[in-house]
Amino acid sequence: MMKIYFVGIKGVGMAGLAVIAQEQGFEVSGSDVADEFITDKILRDRKITIDIGFDKIISPRTDLVIYTAAHNGKDNPQVKQATDLKIKVMSYGKAIAYFIRSKKVIAVSGTHGKTTTTAMIVKTLVDAGIDTGYLIGAASVCGLKNSAHWGKSDYFVVEADEYTADPQDVKSRAKFLYLNPYISIVLSTEYDHPDIYPNEKSYFNVYKKFVKRTDPKGLAIIRADEKFSQRLIKSAKSKVKIRPIFFQKPFIGLRLKFFGQHNLFNATVAAYVCRFLGVNTKVIKKSLNNFQGLQRRLELRFDGKIDPDRKVKIYDDYAHHPTEIQNALEALRSQYNRNRIICVFQSHTVSRTQALLSDFGKSFSEANKVLVAPIFLSAREKTSDFTGEDLAREISKHHKDTIYLDNFSKIIDFLQKEVKDNDVVVIMGAGDIYKIISNLTI
Incomplete structure (x- = not known):
């Protein structure tokens, strides 16, 4: 049985990936700080061992160490120790792509709305009877047993993060550039992460690279009414089928239980994703109109x-x-x-x-x-x-x-x-x- 150790296991994404690894039959443990996180219960319920602090000696029988940038990345003492022991070491961003490489990936990117849109897509697919895999950046989502699941279907829905996989590693790249999406989604390209991207152009360019990684047989869904939208669509349309989405043009028949034009836009994107995957329109509307939301989003x-x-x-x-x-x-x-x-x-x-x-x-x-x-x-x-x-x-x-x-x-x-x-x-x-x-x- 493959043994995997997660350095910084309490992070929402890391905890979710640990759940997915455990569902695949791997032996999972990890380390983090003593503070109580919203993911502690998830990990306790799964009986996943958590070492407090980053001083615990990693067993040389460990097969893979996955680390997060939140605790000094490759400079973390446990990561250094694993490297010295010649244990395979992988950043969280790279590890996601590694685990889901056999799936048809639905990758949800953008400055805003990734978590909500990912959850909406997942809930709709589940309501349609599809046992999709998923990794959602929230501790809990109404209507789902967990915020992460391996799934038996070919599909895997994941948040696609533009932030670098490891700020301490000059060779590291944006997390979503490790993915090969079947469906790529760009909700927004509004400038963010100035510690990594010095200007708007550099931020926009990484999205161009992301969309170009989309499977030619798949689909790219792109918000069409932002500053760089048309340039992004133009740069990708020769490579992949494009579905432009407008902020003020919602999917017909949506009447959400929670408020905000931005949430209606997110639901519209989710609706078009699910329709492309063959989900019945009535099922889409019913699922999204009954969606209850998720933690820490209003x-x-x-x-x-x-x-x-x-x-x-x-x-x-x-x-x-x-x-x-x-x-x-x-x-x-x-x-x-x-x-x-x-x-x-x-x-x-x-x-x-x-x-x-x-x-x-x-x-x-x-x-x-x-x-x-x-x-x-x-x-x-x-x-x-x-x-x-x-x-x-x-x-x-x-x-x-x-x-x-x-x-x-x-x-x-x-x-x-x-x-x-x-x-x-x-x-x-x-x-x-x-x-x-x-x-x-x-």
Whole structure:
């Protein structure tokens, strides 16, 4: 039996890949930090052994070590140890492609919407009776037993990430460039990851390479109304069949249970994917119209009275790019036009915050009050002179009711005192800001 060790196993993607490896009959274990993650329960339920810290000596009988960039990549001590022992070592991005190389891959890429769209495609295929394989970047999805599954069908649906597989390795490439999609999907090419891509052109070019990897017998679904859309379509149309999708032209008959034009667009993409795969249109509409959403995507975490005089709603959202913030707040405003909306935002990485600072400043117009938390630093950003206070200063140029609070305790205390009856609070960011919700006794 093949023995696989995952360095950084608690990451959502790594935990999912560990589940898939276990389903294939491999012996799986791994290591990570002691902090409790949303994936801990998944791994415990699977009886997967987790070593705390990265000091445990790896058995020389290990066949494969898979690592994540989140814990120093190839410079992680366990990864170095495995290399010295001549154990095969593979980045998470490369490992995904390795595991699913025998499948017809449906690869969902784009700056925004990857997780939701992937989940929608999977749920629709499952409802159509197709035992598809999948790897979804969320700890849980309503209507699915797990966020990862090997599946008996030829299909495998996966999020296709444009970020590099290992920032410490100069030879590393974007994770999705290890994939060979049967269906490639580009939801957006809006600039992101300035720590890897120095400008818009370099970011766009990696998507060109991705789409060109699509199977000529398959399909490329591309959003057609963005800055670089037509150039992307033109560069790929001689290689593969293209299906352009427009943000404001939804699939006919969709009436989603959750709100937001961006979610309607994601559902439209999912509908066209499933139709291409031969799923009945009635099944597609029924499945998508009954889709319940997933964790940390405008997830309603609390709805009720916090005392006799105050009833509030608390949402949790993963938005960490200016456009995502704007989309999420517009979606909330469409539902709560007369309510006060308080947005608690934690930006994710200094590099992104600085590069997109002006856009961040303009993204909170639909909130009545903005609370800015300290920036969540990446593993490569030990310290920074640029802080959440600088971000709050930029936001305040466009939104006067903006406050910077330098720790979670102050944010919780502020909300406990300031929230009013019928307020809507949204906790937003890709870092660890979601942790305040369980402690939020407003």
